[in-house]
Structure formats: structure tokens, C-alpha cells
Amino acid sequence: MVIAPFLLATAAATAVPSPPVATPPNLLLVTLDTTRADAVGAWGASDASTPVLDRLASLGVRFTTALAPAPLTLPSHATLLTGLDPPEHGIRSNGGERLDRRVPTIAAALADAGWATAAVVGSRVLDRRFGLDHGFASYDDRMPAERIGEHGYAERDARAVTDAALVWLADQPRGTPFLLWVHYYDPHAPYTPPAGFGGSGRRAAYLGEVSFVDAELGRLLRALPGGLEDTVVVVAGDHGEALGEHGEEGHGVFLYRSTLEVPLLLAGRGLPAGVVVDRPAGLRSVASTMLRLAGLPGHELARRPALPLSVPGWGTTDGEPLYAEATLPATAYGWAPLRAVVSEGLKYIEAPRPELYDLAADPAEARDLAADRPTDAARLAELLDRRPGGAVGPAPEVDPATRAALVSLGYVDGTSANDGIDPKDGIELLAGLETATKQLRSGDTAAALRRLSALAARNPANAPLQTRLGEALLASGETEAGLAAYRRAAELQPRSEFARRNLGDAMAELGRLDDARAAYREAIDISPRWAPPWLRLADLAPDPGERAAILGRAAEVGVDSLTVYLRLAEAELDANPTASLATCRRIAELDPAAAEGALCEGRARLALGDRLRAGALLRRAAVLGRGTAVGDEAARQLEAMTAADGR
Template identity: 40%
Template sequence: MKRRGRAAACLVAAALAPAACERRDAAPERAAPAAAAAAPARAARAVLVTLDTLRADRVGAYGAGAGRTPTLDALAERGARFERAVSPAPITLPSHATLLTGLDPPDHGVHHNGRFRLADDVPTLAAQLRARGFATAAFVGAYVLDARFGLARGFDVYDDDLEVAGPARGATAVAERPADAVVDAALAWLERAPDRFFVWIHLYDPHAEHRPPEPWASRFTGDPYAGEIAFADAQLGRLLAALEARWSDGATLVAATSDHGESLGEHGEATHAYTLYEATQRVPLLLAGPGVPAGAVVRDVVALADVAPTLLDLLGEPALPGATGTSLRAALAGDGGPPRAAYLETLATQLDWGWSPLFGLRTARHKYVRAPRPELYDLERDPGELHDLAASSPALVAELDRLLDARLAGRRAAPSRALAADERARLEALGYVAPPPGAAREPGRAEATPLGAVGGTDPKDELHLVGELHRLNELLGERRYEEALAVADRLGERGLELRLLELRAALGAGRRDRVERLAARLLEDAPALPETHAVLGMLRERAGDAPGARAAYERALALGAPSAAPLTGLGRLAEAAGRLDESRAYYERARGAAIPEAEPTWRLAALELEAGRLERGSALLLQLPHGVLRREDAALRVASAELAAGRTELARLRLDAALRDAPGSPSLRALRGAVAEAEGDWQAAREAREAWLRAAPEDPAARNDLAWTLAQLGRELPRARRLAEDAVEATGRAPGTLDTLAAVLVAQGDFRAALARADEGLARGADGATRARLLYRRAEALAGLARREEARDALGEARAAAGGAPALRGEDARVGARVLSLRSGRPPPGSERP
């Protein structure tokens, strides 16, 4: 029998404990004296801060550029830095479960976001401290840590209220809230907290998508991830300053860490969750306070499972029963015990994509990843994990594999739960892949397979698909629908979740044939999926099939659609039919949907403004996330309502803001011209309508409105006449365009032709405001022809038809002055212009 070397023998001996016999690194730099380590001051309170998705190498204390994380760097300076802290999973919920229980995922049973819940019988740090008389509170920044997933147990206060985020960060307010909002909530609690407490603060900002607020966005233009980290660091600074201001007794224990890192394109992964490389598994871990030597650097491998045991130890409280993590007090004093092998896993590859799961170990020198094709890296010589040694080091692979087997012996994945539609949508809003019901490949496979078994598709062979899917979601969020369709074409036939995204892109791009084809396939493959029926409703609504759209939206609701989309669609249909009370009711219901959207709020606000309920309408607009009203559809609807309500300045400002984002929008230019006309600014109206015509040169409405404007200005009248005549012919001689042509002819002094066109428009059955305008035009033409009594009669008819409408008051004043001047015997002011 072949003899094993010393390292291999040590690995086997360590099989029942996560340890390895590699040489342990030197004691911590500037470690506290032994006497101080033996009898440290006891902490009275503990603060745990988790900065989501923070790579260790993006922190100044870990070698990143100076000045980006001054708060974390200062914490490292006055406390301890753990150089090799390892996350067990590149996923938020499992890693936070580890932080709060001292257990790795095989022991606490949480392996992915959303699909698992921490069991009620698992001891937690918060429950232990509350039982010992500590006040406990948590403030989390993202839905992925919502109380429903089991982490709230033991906390007196578990603040996962994301709705209070308000307009701070845009459309994702339902799924996350920014660090300043989280810290504000924590500070409010700390103002009345007792001296003995444990508080956990979770800052989600470094997680994708990376959109830091100002001034960090401008400071980190080329590196928004760094901007998010700097913003979160600044908010952490606010928190620590407030703690120091109230509790300056030196008895506050502070731990700062992350749940996982971010790949940022390394190894073909854009973000995280599907690999176990250092970019996602090496995290910062900083500890400061009583019992922690200032400036210490611990180079032993430590795990997030060690955090809860360490906090309890430094607080002088009993250990958590059954915890697999160990207190790091001894490591802080330079006696870390036997070398460690930290556990690693990701089941997201299997649960999201049907690929093989990954498992691994991280020792002081090596990283081993169990996969269909295993990987082994020498981290001392190859910190970037670019040179796989698995093929050339079979003995070490075999021994690490046996150690991993021992770590997982007899364990199976806990049963995963089906995601409710609202849970899935909120996770997707955070950037996670969350296949809908019926989309999962090989359902139940993860639970049926012993934990640690691998096989099937190796994630590294298909990882590019995740990046493509991420890009597809980005493009959809930016409304770049044609580009999104190109990505979908590259991905090919990849299952139901991709087809749903492709359907959204096709709908946005106006590709009706493709939408119908995709919707038909979805109806065949997943007839109980509410999203399919909601999209069908939108398709039929755009095609003008109101009954078909209504039936589809109602079917989506009957299937339990949690989003606001079907209710909003029904509200739009009712509004278009003039059933405004019914429309309001649908919009109110949509605002209370499990997955709310901005649209029903701004549509309801527009109805309120148009009804004269200005205070209510304004209050609704203030509830909208920042940036929503710059979107073209929202800006058009709300500005139109503001124009109708006489709030022209607000309408103008709103349209100007929207035009900065969409300068080529014909619809925005058209409405901007109408607002300028209402304000009497004919030059601004001309500029807007010239831009409208450039953007839509074949649009008869653009030609008509520009011709009208030129007529009012008395400029380029031959051009105005050509534009008006083109619009008349293009619309089949519609009364509104005949009115414009008559106005141009009046401006040119061709009163007989103007009278003929006004009479033609009236004969074609014009009604409402158009009829009133044509009568005013008739009165002008008759005045120009000096037919005074007829002009006076036409003015009376026009005023009766106008009924005092505010939109026609300027017209009435101008034409009335012209006609009445004939009564006084003055010559008709045919050359007068506004």
C-alpha cells in the first residue's frame, strides 16, 4: 500500500473537525500582551455591521486605494483585521444565517435566498443575548433578509420596512433601501436604547446594481461599485460617531464584515452566487472594542461561523449550543489553535439553473472546489486562482475530498420552499435569478441528493449564460428593448424564465408578431403563470382589443398575480372608456398590490389633478420614487393633467426634465409645444414643434401644430400654408386641420379662402372645441371681409360653442377684439399679430 505523506495524514486525522495540518502563520502583528488577553475588559454592548457584497480587496485596510473606506480603515487601526476571513456561501441569506447562528449552511439548513427559511429550533445569537437581558434590534437593507426567512427570531425589533425608503433610490425601493435610510432607522432606535444591547445593521448598497448617490457617483464615475462602497462606509461613519457620542465608556464591541464578495467579471462571473473563488469568498472582518488588541492582524483562516461565538465570548456570555464556529479570542492573542479549513458551498447553480452544485474547502494555502471537474489552487503562489492544480496533484485532491466528505457525512439539503410570486419578483428586483413556478429544472433534485454530491453540467462551462442574463435584465431596466432581444437571440432556447424576459423585451420593442408567438408558447407550456396573461392583456390593449385585454387581465388576477400590472391595466381600460370612478378604484387596488409599481400612483394623481383635487394629486406625486416622473409615459400623462389643471409652470418643468433624458421624443415635444402655447410663449411653442417635426417628419399632427404656431407668429406664412395643406390631405380633410389652414389663410389676408375652409370644417361635423375654433375662424374671416353683422353673429356662435372653456379664452379675446373693432368703425386690424 502506498504511504501517505505527513500533510495527507494530518488531513485524515482532522476529518471530523474542519482543520488541516498546514503550518499556521505567525502570531498577530502588535498583539495585546498575554496578561491583557487573559483578562480583557468585558464589552457591555455589541454592534454587528454587514456590508453586503463587499470584497476584502476593495477595503483600504486590505490593500485597496487610500481614502475610499476611511471608516473601515479606522476601525481596523483601533481593532483587529482578519486577513483570511472566509464566507461559506456567495449568497446573502445563507451567509447571514451563518453569522447569526455560528453554523455553516449544512448545519443551519439555509442554502439559498428565498427558497429556505431558518428553522425555529436553530439557536441564534440574538435569542441568546435577549435571554441574557440584552435589548436586541436589527435593521436590514434588502428584502432578501426579510423576517419571513427566519432571521428575526430573538430580536426585539426587526426593522425590514423597505417602504420607508421613499424616493431615495428609485424603482427598487420595494426590494431594498439605501444605507442612509437604514442608518437613520438604527440611530432612532439607539437614541432610546439601554446600555446593554446587541444591534445588527445590514447595508446592502455595494450589491449590484451599482448606482451610488451623489457626490459618490461623480467621485467614482468609472467605478460605481467603489462609489457604493464609499457611500456605505460614510453611513457606517455616521453610525459609529453617534455610538461614540452616547457611549464613550469604551465598552462597545464593533464587528464589521460582509456576507460575500463580488466577482466583477473574474472567472467569467459578473456578480456572485455561482462560483467559489476568492473574489466572492474572501471577505473583510474587522473587530474593535474590549478584549481586542489595537492594530492586530490575524492571518489564520477564520470563518463567518466564528463571528457569533466571538461576540458572545467577548461579551462574557455563554456559547451558542451546537455552534460549529469557534471564538477568535485566542487567535487575537496569537494562539489560534490548529490550522483551519473553512467550508464552502453554492447550491444556487443547481437551484437556479439545474447545473451541478459546488462544494469546497479553503485552507491556509489551498482552495479545493468539488465539481464535475474538480479544481485545486495554491493561493500563496496563485492568489488569482488562474492555475488549476487538480490534475497534477491527485493525492492532495483526494485527501481534501475525504475531509469534505467527513464534513458533510449524512447531511442532506433541507427542503426548499416554492417561491411565492411576490417573493420571486422582489428577489429579481435585487438582481437574483428566481425562476417562476414550472421553470425549475429537475424539481426536488437538490433535496433528493445527498449534500456534497456533484454531477451533471459543470457551472464553469455555462457561466457565460449568467452574464448574458444579467445583461438582458439591465437592458430591460434601461428600456433598450431591441438590444435585449439580441441578447435573448444569443441565449437561444433556455427555458421558461428566459422566455418571460424575451416576452417583456418584444413587448417593449413593439414586435407584435414575436410577442404573440412567445405568448402562445407560454400559454401552452405554463397556462397557470399569471405573468403570461398579464402580458397578453398588454398586447391586446395596445391592439385596441379592450374586451380581450380585460379578459386577460382578469385571468391574471384569478391566477393570483401579485404585481400591480393587471390592476393597472384594468384601470387604464376603464379610464379610456371614461369610467373614471372605476379607474380610480383599480389604481387604488394596484397601489396596495404585493408588488407595487409606480404607474398606478401617477395615473391616479393625474386623475385627481384633472378633477380639481390639486392637494390630493400633489400628495400622490410626492410619494413616487425619484426619477419616475422623468419617464416618458409618466411625464406625458402627469404634465397633460397639470396643463388641464392650469398648472402650466409645473407641466413645463416636468417636460423639460423628461426631455433631458429623451430629447428625441416626439410626444414630449408635442406636449411641450402645447404648454408653451398655453403660457402664450409662441416662440417656445415654435421651437418645440420644430423639434417635433424633425423627430416625426411624416406626422400630420406635427405639421398642423407647427403651421398653427407660424400663423400666430405671422412668420414663414408660405411654409405654414404648405404644412397646413399637407396636414389637411394626410388626415382626409379633418375639421381640426381645416381650422389650422383657415388660420394660416387669415394670417396671409386671404379671407375668402379662410372662410371657405372654416365652412368646410363645420360642414364635416366638427364638434366641441374644434367647432368653437372653426366658428372663431369664420368670425375672423368675415371681419377681414368687412361683413360686420355676419362676423358678429359668428362670434356669438363661437362663444356659445366655447362655453367659457379656459383653453379658448385667449382665442375669444383676440377674435372678439378684431370683430368689435369693426363695430366701432375702425378699420379691421388685418395685420395685427400676437
């Protein structure tokens, strides 16, 4: 086996924490999105291929039972950065809230103490508008290719994320310590690992994504200046991924081990090697631990309990209950939200029908003991009730007019509509929604509509269900009812840019262009740097001038999208080829290897009469984009130009 040099560098690490050193360490926080603990070899996955993580774990401290505070990306990352549970830091969902600037973060603490700080994230779900950029001097959340993931958020793959991180690292002056947070999003659905990673079948494809991230992590670690000698490396999953357990696919609904147990390891400067900690550890203790390892034990964030490591004077979370919550059942589906507490080997889940599990005797969480052990259940329920700021109980029903008024005033986030369904029952509705979607896609509109109508009667506050119902109604020719369903989906999720985009698309399809434009503008108000509604608005523009104006505004607000720049350059081409050329240059700045940039510049050069440079650029675009629509387009243009030259 070939051992990477960075790993060899720390082979001499001792079993006790080394004494504090004069120069402050670099800190590297790597978060692995959607990575369940047992997707990593070191955590017992026999079918995983994660040599870098396995080796790193053996060189540091591995936590066998680390728990996420929520099975959702944004709340969990907010916990990692603030050391607070979601009810305390206030980020309870994806896309719903913004982190208050007054909440201390590790990035702000380290920046104040002289660290250079940077973050590179792999998905728009961590867009700076949600406030996690607080304290990061550089927060790279550009998604130039606008590759759209399962839930509509733009993303970029681990290779692009590592590339961006390496560029930042290379620019750092020696002698200044840094905090670098790198977020890999790949294991999130859909599971589409690059060639050479993963096998056939759902789990194999998922593990392939994890394996790809592992390889990219290796590339990142090899580029660390000073290696593990100078750096504290923290690797944490943000939440796991259900692969059918308890009927769940993905994450967000339940609070079982598949989505809450994540890999967590620390390695590098000041850390012992080969230590395995079995005591439960919460992600909320990572921030405090990192600040202590950085030599800032006096910061208010560092005074909170650290991870359960046997370091004299640290004080740990040992024996403290760990909390988790799932708000997605309420915010997306109109069901009851869930809360859980893990204490003394038991897990209690608060739900319309509460559950209690003995985690040691029943690791699959298959035998609910709530009825058999009411005293234990009551004791844990009380822990939840004593939790400050913890209440996420079903919001009271209010009449629609009152609710609309509250929403417009910003008092409620639209999660108030609640059908009170226990997620254990709701999960079946999601399976029904999936079946109906397949029927709709295969053209069996009548069957889909029957199924969706029945589901919507049971669960009217389910936003994705309303969207699909709208689609089925429109496909059946029931225009007004269909649009009403789309509108209801948007009302149910007042902070969802996706619901507004969907409504806009439905309106545009029906030729109601003013309504479509209004819906797209609402989507833009919610998420200004998201390209799709800008592109659709541009599509609806009556002429190239208006189109260029819309796309120019998109570029101004920072929509770092190759497609937006490409379309803008196209709209500018005839009237102003010089402006078009400048726009093309911005593509090359975003991604020098993008075929789009070369194609764009080639066209602009051609319009300016510079046929020599145009030819070279189009050839470059054809090579860079070989096998893609962009490459084909470049080849076509090149051929047309050569043919014209030949005449």
C-alpha cells in the same frame, strides 16, 4: 487628518482582552453587502477610500482571510446570525427558503438575555418573510421609495439606512444593552455612487459605493452611545464581487476568492487593538464570538467554535475546514451547483470538472491542480462528502408531470430541471445572453432571437434566458411561443415573484388582462409586500373605486411604498378627500422628507377647500422634489391653483 471622536475614545485599548466587566456591552453588527476584502484600504486596496474602516481595523482585530459560506446575500446573512453553514440552517438561495424559527439566532439569544434588539436592512432581499427577523424586536425592512435594484429587489441607500438606525438608537433608554444590526446594500450592482464618491470606470464606481458606505458607517459610529468603550463592533462583508475574474461579473455563480473573501473586523469593548489574524476565518464563527463577547458563553450558540483569536478557553476553528456553496447556478440557470472546501491552504471545488488550487502559491486561482494532485483532491472531496446535510448535487431529472405535481405539493423548489452544465462552461452562455439582450434593446430583434434560440437549445432550464427569449419572440410577433417561454421561466422558478411579474407584463402588453391579473396575483402571493404587482393590478382596474380597493389592500398588508400610498390617495381624492388626506399622512410617516407626501397632502387639502394650507404644501413639495417628476408636478399644480385664484 481629522480623527473622529469615537475613534479617539479607544486609542488606549490594550493588546490583551480586558477582563469581563459588570455591565454588558452593546453589540453593533454591520454587514457590508457585496464588499470584497480587497475593496477596503486596510485589506490592501490602494485605490479605495475607506478611512473609517481602515481606522476601525487598526483599533481592533482584522481578519485578513475571512470566507463567506455562499456568494449570496440571504444564505450568508443567515450564517452570520445563526453560526451555521447554509446546509445546516437551510437557507440556500435568495427568496427560496425561510429560516426555521427553531434555529437559534444571536438576536433571539440576546433578546432572551435582556438586550434590546433591532435590525435595519438596506434591501428587500432580507425581507422579514425570510425569517431573519427572528429575535429582533424591531426589524426595519421598509423600502419606502421602492428604488428597484438590479435583481428586482427594492433597496434603500446607506444614508437612509443610517438615518433609520440613528432614529432607533436615539430612542434607546440608557442602561439597557442593545444589539443593532445594520445592513448596507449600496455596493451591490448597479454601481451608482452619489456625487463625490468614486471615479470613472467600473471598478472606480464600485469602490465609490464602498466609500459611500464607509462614510455612512462613520456617521453611525459617531452616534453610538458610549462609543467603542461600551460597544463591541463587528463589521463583515456578506460576500464579495467579481469584477471580471474567471469571466464572472457580480456574484453567485463561482466560489473563487473574488466573491468569497470578505472584510471582517472586531473592535471595541474587550478587544485588543492592532491585531491582524492571518488564519482563515469563517463567517459562521461570528455569532458564537459575539455571544462570548457579550458575556453569554453558556448559550448553545456560543459553545460552537469562535473566530481564531488567541483567547484562553475559547477554542477556535483553527485548522477546521471551511465550506462554501453556490446554488444559484442550479436555481437560476439550470446548471450544476458548486461546493467548495478550504483546508490546509488548498481549495477544492466540486463541479462536473472538479478543481484544486494552492491558495498560497496561486492566489489568483489560475492553475487547477486537480489532475496533478489527485490524492489531495480526493482527500478534500471526502471532507465535502462527510459534511452533514451538505449534498446539493444535481437533482435527478424527473418528467415534467411528476415535477409539476411535486412542486404543487411543495416537495421540490423547481431547481430540479438541470442541464448539468459546469458553471465554468455556463459563464460563456451568460455572456451570450448579455450580447443578445443588447441586440434586443438596440432593435436588432432577428439577431437577438437567433442567438437566444441557440442558447436555449443548449440550456433550456436557464430561467433568465427563457425570459429574454420570450421577450424576443413577442417582439418578433410570435405571440404564443413568446408566452410559452415566459411561462417556462415562471415554472423553472416557482418561488420567483419576478418571473410572475414578467409574465403578467407580457400578458398585459398583449391585452390579455385576466391572464395578466392572475400572474400579478401569483407574484403577490409569493411576495405580498412588493409594490410593483399591486401597482400594475391597480393600473388594470376599471375605475377609481376598484383601484382604491386594490391599493387599500396593498397598504393593509404592509406595502410600505410611497408610490402605492400616492396612487391610493389619488384614487380616493374625488370620492373621499378626507380618506385621501389620511393616506397622504402615512407617506409623511414613512418619510417626512419625501416630496410625495407634501404633494399628496397639498392635493387633498385643495380638494377639501383649504387653499391656504394647500398652497404651502405644494410649495414645500416643489422645493423638496426640485428636479424630479414629483417636484415638477407640484409646481404645475401650484401654478394652476394660483392661476385659478387670479381669475
